[in-house]
Amino acid sequence: MSSAELIRIVSRSSPMALAQVERVRAELAALHPGIRTEVVPVTTSGDRWMGDLAQLGGKGAFTKEVDAALLAGEADLAVHCVKDVPADRPLPAGTVFAGFLKRDDIRDALVHPAGRTLDELPAGARIGTSSVRRRAQLAVSHPHLECVPMRGNANRRLEKLAAGEADALLLAVSGLERIGRPGLITEILPVETMCPPIGAGVLGLQCREDDTRTIDLVSGLGDADAWRETTAERMFLHVLQGHCNSPIAGYAKAERDGRLSLRARVFSPDGKTVLDAHEWAGPLDPATLGTSVAVALLRQGARELIDTIPH
Template sequence: MVERSPTLTAYHLGMVSAELIRIVSRSSPMALAQVERVRAELAALHPGIRTEVVPVTTSGDRWMGDLAALGGKGAFTKEVDAALLAGEADLAVHCLKDVPADRPLPAGTVFAAYLERDDIRDALVHPGGLTLDRLPAGTQIGTSSVRRIAQLAASHPHLECVPIRGNANSRLAKLAAGDADALLLAVSGLERIGEQRRITEVLGVDAMCPPIGAGILALQCRQDDTVTIDAVAGLGHPGTWREAAAERMFLHVLQGHCNSPIAGYARAEADGRLSLRGRVFSPDGKTVLDAHVWAGSLSPEDLGTATALELKRQGAADLIGSIAH
């Protein structure tokens, strides 16, 4: 899996000749809020460039059932990819966690930049203000994430997970309608839609290990569109790029599917050191495989590979293979 890395030229731009950049995005309020961040940062970097939003509704947004029936996370990206490849748009904005890493990006496209990473943690939203440890037995937690379900089963087996899908706004509406007693949502997502006041408790990464790519917005372009690539590459954050490269290679080597409870995060330290924490769970949370590897002289991609291989030595491949999908 090869993704375009930032070049020195990309971070020290001269003149950029793009005049209009059409940005394709999912049409949910959160996705559009993410696009507005990109538009604002691009306007600050290149005041002369105009932007236009091309919203699409993906099959993943329309489908409220099990994502496995649609082929997994790709259900959130294929219509966006199609618009980009058809020339209907010049730039796509993705939550990196929603972009499959078990296969390459669609031929003819690249990631031109990763914006500086937002909060990677999960949050509990409970109307009564309770924290996770204070929830009584039988409390229904709304989530369809196999990653969250496995970790809750391991740490809070007395709680019950109930399936709930849709964007964060619709999940909050379902909570208000009584479809669940509480929700687990991404801190970054709630912040992006201005609903951070709903957070009852922010869960640390040891309590709820995040998904691969958490908190990262990725900018995707056509590979031959050097004008747009050069225009947006300056938005990229070098530390986030290193973290994303390690995490995505980690997931690629593990070859997990949409029903695989896989979690992990890389961390680029201020002194340049890079590490990756990776975990694989059984769906019932009774088996937890854990690895924490420092890069040393390894590239980010090699760090991702080394961390995945350490989990494979612990039995990750057999564990992932035993899960139906």
């Protein structure tokens, strides 16, 4: 078989990242039975560093080494959790998203060893999370609970929970499903309680923009609704210019009739200030919707709120 029929996929080496790659490999094999794939694993600085992500330059810490492998020609395709790809700046020059896979569950889940829900937890219960988005929203809905910093991939956090470093965890439903642990979920939180991060539940397929062969092969995996929703969300974040310490949340939803909505929120870290916007667009231009929602929040003071948060 010629090398032209091989696609090298670069990925973080965490169990979840590799599970995401396996999904892409399976979907590619179904779409193009003649294609071979191989995985090029990399360990990113974000995976190695267990301190505050802001000190590493934020979410880009999970993508820098992956981008480098792609641009150096060591791989043809990168699979990303879109929520980990910075949207306040463009993708690295020379790369594009060739498609977004059909979206998974965007909600967050509580994992509690004794099966309690968030409302059943006693005052002072320790919730393991390093997410500024989750901490701000818990401060709004459950101010009597305490957040304790917890980094590491989902398996590592579950080990820390078992070791007693927290009483419960907040994790993404989609992440627990990807690592085969959905049975641990004790409560799925509605988006009204815990608004998701931008790009939640979406896997993005990134290629070099001049590699038309790979783009043509993998773009068939893309989902049209996921593309519209993600485009609106990432444009929203781009216009808002949030940084990794900004508690920003939001999600777009494509309806069956073609309408697209975007709900977004910006919080102060203590949850005492909440800015909220929700707009609809017809079947046209998701980027315009993202821009419009960002402007609505800027009118409410989002710029000042974001700029006062250290990063």
